[in-house]
Amino acid sequence: MTAGVDPGLALAPPERDPASPFGIYLHVPFCSTRCGYCDFNTYTAGELGSATSPVDWERAAAIEIERAADVLARSGTAPKVDTVFVGGGTPSLVGADVLVGLLDRIDSAFGLAPGAEVTTESNPESTSPEFFTTLREGGFTRISLGMQSTSARVLQILDRAHTPGRPQEAVAEAVRAGFEHVNLDVIYGTPGEREDDLARTLDAVVDAGVDHVSAYSLIVEDGTALARRIRRGELPNTVDDVLADRYEQVSERLSRAGFHWYEVSNFATGESGYCRHNLGYWRGGDWWGVGPGAHSHVAGARWWNLKHPARYAAACDAGDLPVDGGERLTDEDRHLELIMTALRLAEGLGDEAFTAEERARADEQVAAGLLRRRGTDHPGGPGFALTEAGRLLADGVVRDILL
Template sequence: MPASLPLGDPVPADGGFPPEVRRALPGRGETPFGLYVHIPFCSVRCGYCDFNTYTAADLGPGASRQSYPETVVGELEFARTTLDAAGAPQRALSTVFFGGGTPTLLPAEDLALILRRAQELFGFAAGAEVTTEANPDTVSAESAQMLAEAGFTRLSIGMQSAVPHVLKTLDRTHDPQNVPAAHAAARAAGLQTSLDLIYGTPGESLQDWKRSLETAVELQPDHISAYSLIVEDGTAMAAKIRRGELADIDPDDQADKYVVTDQLLSAAGYQWYEVSNFSRGPHTRSKHNLHYWQDTDWWGAGPGAHSHLAGMRWWNVKHPAPYAQRVQQGVSPGHGRELLDAQAQVLEHLMLRLRIAEGLDVAKFNALPQIRQGAAAPITAEQVHQLVQEGLAEAGAAGPSAEFPLGRVVLTLNGRLLADAVTRRLAHS
């Protein structure tokens, strides 16, 4: 089963925000606002997966795929009421992202129903990006066209690997031949496309990984995500590794594969814009994921979904049955929430900015209220210079400019491999 949710502080039944958030809300009018919709259903649970997902056998009474769209709509209506009561600025959605699970296990009509109600309640900003994740076995020419007509602009296809034995180790059941078919269907419907890949699976050779990358590049998607496999406690894969049935993850192997990823995708015209994400240019980046990395605001709807608003995070109850019960009762489905302390805010700012290609604006970091209050020391030019000397930051990007008077810290390839270490180093300077 998925990992337990953090505890946090209790969320009141009316979903009301604490005074610190209410005071901050009027100043958030220009901050982008997104919506994440969690679709928690899967036909089979993959052995490596630690996400909040459920097969039909897991659901039990009180929850079903058939009733789920109306339940999510109920939370969206609750969200609109809660935001209005708190005096939140009216912000149209700049991005909507349906994730899972497998959103496309639901009929396209159900996804369209949720999206239509979201637009009615919040409105869409000009050029809004609307994405759904998809298992390649669940996409047809007809469903892709229906999604496009409903307002979806982007399809993120879970390819993971092009190598059958790697997919078998991951417990992925999709037919690799359906990846190009799903991609072609999305293209024909006028949707942008992204392929999601995973590297570092036990038993995957460097040649296997190159084959997956090359297969993905041949399809010429707009965007490619390449994530290193993380084995979480409690998963079936973790148990197999513990019993010696699978080899453990090798960090050096994963580093080698990341280097190959950067080289091969760069040669094919893809630019990294976040450590694990590559696009053909700024117009094909995942705007929704940039919400997370740039610390903007979003509402997460669905069981286990996380939200962020004006420095506060909260997360919903995990299982679809109690989630549905709370929504039907007209009370918040929130399980817990937290306001980060000053040190945690500084660490998160560093971590997120260092992961993206624009890098860390040193002047903006040093101007943070938390820095002025002494939660952490400001970053000096000497520290940036030292990172450049060690080959961890780019010399040109790190230098001062009119836009970045104290320079930026933009990680090199080696720096990306050591991003966590660079974050800790600057945080404890």
């Protein structure tokens, strides 16, 4: 599929369930520097040169929002928006006024559902009290801040630059601006990271007073600067046993502080702190991805946008949707993807989500202590959910069930 293809016609997404949540993901492709571990669709000013600018991106994103609403309206599936998530890249680089302006566009084109969750990722170094106040007054309800680590040595390996204590200050500024829901991102398993490095990071996270923590094992992606350094022998690769130990350290410390896991890598102090937008992904929901390289899923139709901001903006300016490719998922595709994502949730999955053969293999995982049986008293009925031991091997548990 090429640029200019209208997914409302070419993919013809079937009418979606109007009772199911609908989200908008807005991708901001700009970063001030490129982190050594990052393989996201992001660009620094030097990489883009004069090809495009944040102004071009903002204009194009506004056009895509309007076209998306029109496509879904014509196919009879125009929903209210339950969640908005602004990611990147570094959304805070474009400024609060731009983010609020695009949220207003979404509200005007689709309409925000009552109680909609609206999140933006932010780099602590490009935020301020005024930034958070403008966002809160403009309708944002949730902030996600990238901390990664408090260790200067670890941050240097990741090519991250934080003023000491700045992530915690940013949390306090967001709370003072009226945000009840604030997340801190943590990365563990960086080559050379020590147990006490992570311990100090977790203490700082707990002391910051957030209600949500996303803790991710570092994945060394091919083609990144970090992968090249490891390949040259400049840094050691982290072994699986160490990653398992680090995850247990994260889980134990956060549990003592009153957090509980609701997805393998995500912890919250209560259900009100769950990221509803991400739950939509994990439960196989529908969303429209706006921006360069953003992916969308509507009722079994999936497509993705042109990746380069200049090509993306040119397609939007021409009045086209900037689609670069797409596919219609089969029932088997949707079945496999649901098990791969939803079984990572603490709530697990009901028996009806599995075939008879898969249920038999899941029972084997129960016998191995990696899954537990959900009872009839569970709101979702009988089914399976990960045990504490199963969380360490979640990907393997899924593979063994699906074979």
